[in-house]
Amino acid sequence: MIRSTRSRKALTASAALALSFSLAACSAANESSASADESATSEATGAVKGAGASSMEKAQNEWMAKFTDEAPDATVEYAPDGSGTGREKFINGAVDFAGSDSAMEKEELTTASEKGCTGETIQFPVYVSPIAVAYNLEGVDELNLSPQVIADIFAGKITKWNDPEIAKDNRDADLPDTKITPVNRSDESGTSKNFSAYLSEAAPKRWKHEPDDVWPVKGGEAAKGTSGVVDTIGAGEGNIGYADASQIGELTAAKITAGDDFIEYSPDAAAQVLESAERSNASSKTDYAVTLDRGNAGDGVYPVVLVSYAIACTEYDDPETASTVKAYLEYAVSEEGQKAAEEAAGSAPLSETATKNATDALGQIATE
Known part of the structure; x- marks a missing residue:
């Protein structure tokens, strides 16, 4: 099993997720809060595995290529096996992170903590696409x-x-x-x-x-x-x-x-359909799943969308694994990573608020 006994650490991620996704959300403030830590990226080493949504395949391929360019001693694999398989593999400890077009349900989060996930399970939007x-x-x-x-x-x-x-x-x-x-x-x-x-x-x-x-x-x-x-x-x-x-x-x-x-x-x-999105569990400090209002889309709002989540643990057996998972997902939600996904897959970049919440959550991954 990749991950070890759990030790529950509370996440200190911001309690509110005001999802206002916008293609214009690449401000200077966003850059300072969302950019991946260049030092952490370049120093990442070892191999990590992920699996999940095939919808994210183009984005994941681009993230892996760009990330390993900056971190030549790291290897990241992502198997586009489907969201359900990705969540199952993560729950059982067969992969270090997962991607899913539907958020993990409460029962899945509980099972992950009981079986394969050390510490808490975090999930947050990482990819938005029509x-x-x-x-x-x-x-x-x-x-x-x-x-x-x-x-x-x-x-x-x-x-x-x-x-x-x-x-x-x-x-x-x-x-x-x-x-x-x-x-x-x-x-x-x-x-x-x-x-x-x-x-x-x-x-x-x-x-x-x-x-x-x-x-x-x-x-x-x-x-x-x-x-x-x-x-x-x-x-x-x-x-x-x-x-x-x-x-x-x-x-x-x-x-x-x-x-x-x-x-x-x-x-x-x-992206506009997410302006009315609300957190599914507003009191949670680890679960950033959102509920969309697809039935009341207004003029100019394309209502058929998917929100894909990144899923990871707060602790791993190997500090090297923890550091690489953290650095890779920080790159994915960074301004550079989101731009790469937009160019490769036509996705909508995350807003400043959504990126900050993701970055805060990833900051809870223990790397020592």
């Missing part, structure tokens, strides 16, 4: 979809692309009489949970399933990981699915209802 509703339909280069229609498509109630419910929002499109094949994740996925949460909040009369990492509907096609979903959508005429927008490649994404209009995804539009 989820694209991508489709493969020849001759249809632009498509408007309401949450009600998306819900009926993925529930298997709308089965043809020229269905009147789709046609009424796409009067200029030549919609064919082609079968719709929904594509979902086959593995436990935080992207699935975020997408189904959007449907349950934005179309509660059409979508009767509780948000879950396990996709609740049978009958479409299922594929493992973000890349698997993207490949499957692209492989069949009439296919439609959901995936982190940074990874859909040449696929076309639908415009989604935002207030009184339909809008394309963008990091800026996705």
Whole structure:
């Protein structure tokens, strides 16, 4: 087991997480509070392992490359096995840190402390990105979809692309009489949970399933990981699915209802949905999970988003491991790290407040 007996240290991270994510949040104050400690980064040594959300794969690859450029004696591995697998590996002590598109629940946090996690478990947003509703339909280069229609498509109630419910929002499109094949994740996925949460909040009369990492509907096609979903959508005429927008490649994404209009995804539009986010457990000093209001997105707000979390422990068996985990995650939330993720994956940089909370939390990792 990577981590040892726990010793509970209280985190002194700021109690409030006022998540106001903005693409303009790269101020001088942010730089001073969010930049990774250059000395700690350059002196990091040894190998650490992480696993989790495949949606973060591009960002993690970029972070690993840039971090190890600055810390040539350190090795960081990240397996994009899916959020559920990443959390399970972390709970059991098989990896040193995890990434997840859905926050760890109270029961998971408790189990981690009982089994694999030394000290306390910390989790905080590290990556924010729009989820694209991508489709493969020849001759249809632009498509408007309401949450009600998306819900009926993925529930298997709308089965043809020229269905009147789709046609009424796409009067200029030549919609064919082609079968719709929904594509979902086959593995436990935080992207699935975020997408189904959007449907349950934005179309509660059409979508009767509780948000879950396990996709609740049978009958479409299922594929493992973000890349698997993207490949499957692209492989069949009439296919439609959901995936982190940074990874859909040449696929076309639908415009989604935002207030009184339909809008394309963008990091800026996705970030705005977090302005009304509240902490799920405001009294916790270690848990920075947030609750989004996807059902009441206003004009210009892209409501289908995922918030990915970094998960780590406050203590590790090996001080070298602790130092490298801390330095790596500090780099990820730094201004430089967030800019790297934005360029590689189209994500929205963290705000000054969110970055400070993450940095304060990481400051509790014992390195001696």
